[in-house]
Amino acid sequence: MAQYLLAIDQGTTSSRAIVFSAQGLPVARAQQEFKQYFPKDGWVEHDGEEIWLTTLKVCREAIEQSGLNPADIAAIGITNQRETTLVWDSVTGTPIHPAIVWQDRRTADYCASLKAAGHEADVANRTGLLIDPYFSATKLRWVLENVPGARERAERGELRFGTVDCFLLWRLSGGKVHRTDATNASRTLLFNIHSQQWDAELLRLFDIPESLLPEVLDCAAEFGDTDAALLGASIPVRGMAGDQQAALIGQACFQPGMVKSTYGTGCFMIQNTGDQPVVSRNRLLTTVGYRLNGKVSYAVEGSIFVAGAAVQWLRDGIKLISHARDTEALAEQTGDACGVYLVPAFTGLGAPYWDPRARGAIFGLTRDTGIKEIVTAGLQSVCYQTRDLLEAMAQDGAAAPSALRVDGGMVENNWVMQFLSDILGVPVERPEVTETTALGVAYLAGLQAGLYRDLDEVASHWHRQQRFAPRMAGEHRKKLYEGWLDAVKRVRSGA
Numbered sequence: 001m002a003q004y005l006l007a008i009d010q011g012t013t014s015s016r017a018i019v020f021s022a023q024g025l026p027v028a029r030a031q032q033e034f035k036q037y038f039p040k041d042g043w044v045e046h047d048g049e050e051i052w053l054t055t056l057k058v059c060r061e062a063i064e065q066s067g068l069n070p071a072d073i074a075a076i077g078i079t080n081q082r083e084t085t086l087v088w089d090s091v092t093g094t095p096i097h098p099a100i101v102w103q104d105r106r107t108a109d110y111c112a113s114l115k116a117a118g119h120e121a122d123v124a125n126r127t128g129l130l131i132d133p134y135f136s137a138t139k140l141r142w143v144l145e146n147v148p149g150a151r152e153r154a155e156r157g158e159l160r161f162g163t164v165d166c167f168l169l170w171r172l173s174g175g176k177v178h179r180t181d182a183t184n185a186s187r188t189l190l191f192n193i194h195s196q197q198w199d200a201e202l203l204r205l206f207d208i209p210e211s212l213l214p215e216v217l218d219c220a221a222e223f224g225d226t227d228a229a230l231l232g233a234s235i236p237v238r239g240m241a242g243d244q245q246a247a248l249i250g251q252a253c254f255q256p257g258m259v260k261s262t263y264g265t266g267c268f269m270i271q272n273t274g275d276q277p278v279v280s281r282n283r284l285l286t287t288v289g290y291r292l293n294g295k296v297s298y299a300v301e302g303s304i305f306v307a308g309a310a311v312q313w314l315r316d317g318i319k320l321i322s323h324a325r326d327t328e329a330l331a332e333q334t335g336d337a338c339g340v341y342l343v344p345a346f347t348g349l350g351a352p353y354w355d356p357r358a359r360g361a362i363f364g365l366t367r368d369t370g371i372k373e374i375v376t377a378g379l380q381s382v383c384y385q386t387r388d389l390l391e392a393m394a395q396d397g398a399a400a401p402s403a404l405r406v407d408g409g410m411v412e413n414n415w416v417m418q419f420l421s422d423i424l425g426v427p428v429e430r431p432e433v434t435e436t437t438a439l440g441v442a443y444l445a446g447l448q449a450g451l452y453r454d455l456d457e458v459a460s461h462w463h464r465q466q467r468f469a470p471r472m473a474g475e476h477r478k479k480l481y482e483g484w485l486d487a488v489k490r491v492r493s494g495a
Helices: 048-066 108-116 120-127 136-146 150-155 164-172 200-206 243-250 308-317 326-334 371-395 414-424 436-449 455-459 474-491
Strands: 004-010 014-021 026-033 073-080 086-089 159-162 179-181 215-217 220-225 236-242 259-263 267-274 285-292 295-304 341-343 361-363 404-407 428-431 464-468
Touching (some): 004 436, 014 048, 014 436, 048 164, 073 164, 073 243, 086 136, 108 120, 136 150, 150 159, 159 164, 164 179, 164 220, 179 220, 179 236, 215 220, 220 436, 236 243, 236 436, 243 267, 243 285, 243 295, 259 436, 267 285, 295 371, 326 414, 341 474, 361 474, 371 474, 404 414, 414 474
Parallel strands (some): 004 073, 073 236, 179 215, 259 404
Antiparallel strands (some): 004 014, 014 026, 086 159, 220 236, 259 267, 285 295, 341 361, 428 464
C-alpha cells in the first residue's frame, strides 16, 4: 500500500508542493513564487495560468526530489488561498479574467450599497460572514458585470466559477471534475453554513447563475483523479480545505476552545467551537472549521490582511531589507519600545475593524528613526493585530486560551514569537512541523485513503518544538498596545 501523501499548498505569493510520510514528516518540497498584479489602487490580481503552471511544476519537482515513483503517492490534498475568484471556460479551462485575489477591494462601493440596503444581517445569518470585498461573491459578480459577454455565457452554462482549489482540481483532472469542499464554499458568501448548501436567496441577491457553481463535498472525500499524463501516474485527490482550516487540522485543534494562528501573507486566527456555530458580536466570522463524514465542526475566525506581506513590502516595496531573515537581527538590536508604529492597512483593515478604505501609515518617526526601527514596527504590527483578534474573541465570551499554536513562515522568527507571547500575555507554541497548512490537507487525504483511522491518530503526530512564555510587565504591555490602538484609530476611514 502506498504510504506517502502529496500536499499542494497554493498560496497568495507562491505555489508549494510537499511530500509527507504517513507519520506527517516532510520528505521533499518545492516552491515557486509568482507575480502579483496591482492594476489600480486596492486591486490585486493573479494570472490563473501562472497559478496552474507553477503548481504543476512544484508537484513534479517535489515528487522527483523525493525519489518516489508517482504510484507511491497514496493521495493528493489541495489547500489554497481562500476567497480568490476564478471564472473559466467550461470546455478549455481557460480563465476569462485574471484571478481576483482575496485582498482585492474593488467591490467596496457595491458592498457598501448592500449594507445600506439592509442586507448584512440576513447574509450573516446564512453564511456567518460579513458583507465585504474580501469574499468571493462580489468578485464573481464583478467579473460577470465587467467582462464582455461573461454574463450571457454564464447563463448559457459555458463558464465555471471556483476558488483556487476548484480550479486546480479541474485542471488536474483534465477538466473532468468541478468540485470544492465545505470550507472553501463557506468563504464565498453564497453557501449556507447551516443547510450546507448553496443558498438560493443569496444567488438571487448577488445575481449569480447556479450553473457556475461546483459540487460541495466533505474535506476528506473522493474528489477525483489526476490525468496520468501530468504527474506520471493517475493519483487520487482525496483531501481539500482552505488554507486556514487546513492549518487548524494540521495543528490538531480538534477540541472546542483550541486556537491556532497562521502567519503567512495575512494572519488568521481560528478557534474551534465544536458542532454549533457561534455568532460573534465583535465582527469575527463564523465559518466551517472542517466537515468530515457529513458532520460539521464550526469555528470562529479573525482575519488580518497583511502579516508576512508587511515584511515582503519592507523587502520589495521600500527595500529596507534584502531578505526576510534579516528582520530578526534588526529587531533584536532595536528592542520592543522603539516608539514607532506601522499600520499595514495596504488593502484596508480586516477583523475586527472591517474597514476597506483604511490605508497604511507609519507613526512616531523622529530624527533618529532608522531602518531597524521601521522594520521592528513592521514585525510588531503582526503581533498587535493578533492581540486585536484575541481581544475580540474574549469580548465574545471565549476563555483565554491556555496556549496559542502558531504556524506559517513568520513563526521561524524567534523575536516575533517572543514579542507575540509578551503582547498577548499567553504562551505561544511552535510545532516541530511548521508547514501545518500543507500537513493538514495531507492528513485529510490520508484519512480518506485509509492511512489514518481517525482524528485521534492524526492528533498523536503533533509535537511541540518550542514554547514561548510571556515575560513582559503588564504595564509595559498595556502602554505598547494603547499606542497601537491610537495608530489604528488614525488610519480608519471614519477618523
